[in-house]
Amino acid sequence: MTRMIDRRALLAVGGAAALAPWLPLWARPVSSGLPTVSGTDIRLKIAHRMLTIDGRTSHAIGINGTIPGPLVRLREGTTVRLHVENALDEDSSIHWHGLILPFHMDGVPGISFPGIAPGTTFTYEFPVQQSGTYWYHSHSGLQEQLGHYGPIVIDPAGPDPVEHDREHVIVLSDHSPMHPHVIFKKLKQMGGYFNRQKQTLGGLIAGEDQTLGERLRWGAMRMDPTDISDVTAAAYTYLVNGHGPQDNWTGLFRPGERVRLRIINASAMSIFNVRIPGLKMMVVQADGLNVRPVTVGEFQIGVAETYDVIVVPEDRAYTLVGETSDRSGMARATLAPRAGMTAPVPPLRKRPLATMKDMGMGAMGGMDHATMDHGAMDHGGDHGAMKHSMRDMDLAPTVKDTPAVQSISPMPVDRTGEAGQGLEDVADALTYRDLVALDRNPDTRTPSRSMEIHLTGNMERYMWAFDGVKMNAVKDPIPFRLGERVRVTLVNDTMMTHPIHLHGHFFELVTGKGDHAPRKHTVNVQPGGKVTFDLTADAPGDWAFHCHLLYHMHAGMMQVVTVRAPEDAA
Structure with missing residues (x-):
């Protein structure tokens, strides 16, 4: 019934x-x-x-x-x-x-x-x-x-x-009056079509953005440091439970209650940085599984991730802010003890700029835009430590040399200790390394084998893939034996954050938490970074494995994982 x-x-x-x-x-x-x-x-x-x-x-x-x-x-x-x-x-x-x-x-x-x-x-x-x-x-x-x-x-x-007196389900999403196929067509025509936050002459004069030398270097590499999100507030209105910022969805509470907020990022393309000014949040669940409580002021939620938090509000109204990672717009709602109350809505913060770490230069330490010799990266010159081009296929032998590969990260680093783009200066922002499973992991075996998968793309042609191979060109699925334990490392060769989702399974992030590693079904892989997880292939069948940015998946960043018993795989 x-x-x-x-x-x-x-x-x-x-x-x-x-x-x-x-x-x-x-x-x-x-x-x-x-x-x-x-x-x-x-x-x-x-x-x-x-x-x-x-x-x-x-x-x-x-x-x-x-x-x-x-x-x-x-x-x-x-x-x-x-x-x-x-x-x-x-x-x-x-x-x-x-x-x-x-x-x-x-x-x-x-x-x-x-x-x-x-x-x-x-x-x-x-x-x-x-x-x-x-x-x-x-x-x-x-x-x-x-x-x-x-x-x-x-x-x-x-x-x-998780003890709580009341709960609110918070569904974050994005909506555009523009038909999604039109959005995709425009992205194919120009990857940065919706980016309205490019650097300007005024920003150069005011010293707010990159210097002229830095801009010239990034231009020579055909990279745009303001290109954080493919689809921005130029096309989107950001929603809370189907309501726009002016509609102001409101969730009520009684002062002093333990209020559980079940926050879901159901957007197509928008990564949100979530905060409630004046109110700390205690994270108690990630992707549906309980974690040891950790108190934060803000967290980044990738597309398809979920976080449950506990808040204990006082007798006043609060604004719940879901600011996009590119800071072009926000979803907004109100938590209040009485209907009709509102709280101040903070202005959008200054938009972030991509760095050399986002380009996969994370191991270069203090070397920055100004000191980097772009000739070595773009044209294969022999300049000091950088003796490769941005498309040096020797860096990743498993990656196919196709038009879907614009660059390969020469020095990717584990960025699970970082909160995500737009949160670099937020001291109390959540990171994956803050997460510890509440219960002991069900499988603590050492993986019997390991594999590396590269997240590749070509922003100019708007092509996305795993290991340079788009879904429509894949010949064979990614095979796993039923019951085997595998260590998987995702390497992001692009300057975009990719929320990667594996159907039918949870996996344990390798972040030093031992048998209480956080278990997730979707993980944000930051630009130029890498994420390692341990997977138990315990679900027989064929499963989708893809980037959860809808237009990335549609453009090819998807494959099939097959799990078979050894006798079935023969």
Whole structure:
């Protein structure tokens, strides 16, 4: 049976908080404006609709008539049937992001199932084996950009180790009145089409940006240090639970309550830096799995990541800020003890500039833009320590020499101890090395083999790939033997941050935390950096492995991981 409750209506009732103790968890006062479906038999309908954001209406795709789609609330230990009707005039799908399930229920057309044809209904059925904060979205074309996404909360079968009095689900996303295929076409025509924050003569004179010499060097390398995000506020409005900054979504609380914020980045292309001025956040969960509490003032959330935080607000209003990593725009919401209250909205901070470390020169120590001899990098000259070009294929023998490779990071470094672009000067920002799993890892075996995968791209031609090979040119999947333990290192040869997601699995980040390494399903790999994780290939089947920046995946940064028992792989 499907149960639905409109949180906005519930919060409008003055006694909602007082009634909370006897209400079931799925019905307690949580996020206004997010209807909920719950139980073990749920119906969802994908259909066109119009969406009005900050007074401007445009075409979108919703689930059960809303954007985001309804909160799907499940319970660990049950088996759920989700009947998904496709009312579009094209194929569609739903991928249950971060959920551990049989591969044929994963929802990726062409890999795990054929897709959902127009006018038909597909029933997903799987056991709910976990708890935590997750989300769902289309894996068909570019539908996700149009609003085809929604949150998932799975309540634990037993007591929840995270004590809280109230919760709000915070779905961050981006929306544009421009059709996603038009956005992609413009990116193919010019990779920096939406970058409106390029350096100017005024910035040079004021000394706010690079010096003239630095600009000339970066220009000779055909690199733009302001090119942090492919799609910016020039095209996007940034949303909280489907509401624009002027719409000001508001979540209510009682002063002194422990409020749990389940924060999901369901955007297509936007990496957010999240903070609540005047309020510290205690991170208690990452990607749906509990971590030892760590208190921070800000954190970066990559596309498809989730973080749960606990806040204890006082009797005042607070602004929740989701500032994009390029600082071109922000999602904004309010947390308040009473409806109608607002708090000051901070201005956008100065936009960041990429550095030589973002170019893969992280091991060069004090050498910076001004001292770097670009001739060695761009033309293969022999200049001191740099005896290679930016496309020296000898640096990465596994990378194919294709047009999808503009450069190879000559000196990539592990950047998991850094908070991410735009947060370099924020002292209390979260890093991956701050995360420690609450529970001991289920598999602590030493990996039996290792592999290295390069994230490659060509911004000028807007081509993205793994190891220089786009999805449409891949001949064989990435093979794993069922049950084997593998150490994987992702090397980012580009100047873009890539949130990399592996379907059907969690992996342990190698950050020095031993058998309490943080387990994730999506990881941000910073520009010119690398991330290492240990993976247990415990889910048989074929699984998507891709960058979760939608247009990067669409342009080729995706492959298939296959997990087979040794006798099946022969």
